Amino acid sequence: EAQVTQNPRYLITVTGKKLTVTCSQNMNHEYMSWYRQDPGLGLRQIYYSMNVEVTDKGDVPEGYKVSRKEKRNFPLILESPSPNQTSLYFCASSLFRGSYEQYFGPGTRLTVT
């Protein structure tokens, strides 16, 4: 089954404690990205990757890091989480950047206290 998986689905952590949210896709897509969803703001892109070892900032990259060492995986790293990073996070993938239809993971709800 073609899918994008994310782990964990729910996470409560404290300010400053490093965390990683994993993302994996099994569709051999080149393009992957991370979004956060906040009330009244919709989905905003954090980082994206056009292929292995190629990553770039989206609209709201502050406080986040990513890596793309393998085509299927695109982890999101919060080195020192803060309460304003409490949000719902989605990983997405598509065949390439020009592929308009993106496939989304189920989401990770993060709470930083």
Next chain:
Amino acid sequence: DQQVKQNSPSLSVQEGRISILNCDYTNSMFDYFLWYKKYPAEGPTFLISISSIKDKNEDGRFTVFLNKSAKHLSLHIVPSQPGDSAVYFCAASYQKLVFGQGTRLTINP
């Protein structure tokens, strides 16, 4: 600067009637427009799309209309069904996808 706007946070429609969701955009460079549907505890899923060279695209009960001069996009659902209750995001593409804030649609039996 919100380039894609959905000004109605919520919409309630009677089952069997038409649901109309609206979206406005500001960037005239957008060349493709999409609607995504999102259920609770799930990721958004692609619903329907339209190229900027068209003004209408239909897929079953779903029709998307594009008015380029007004920079306005709408999604029509006819007839509305309880399973259509979800959050709907419009998105516009030019080099990347830009999403609106979402509209929560509730279909009442």
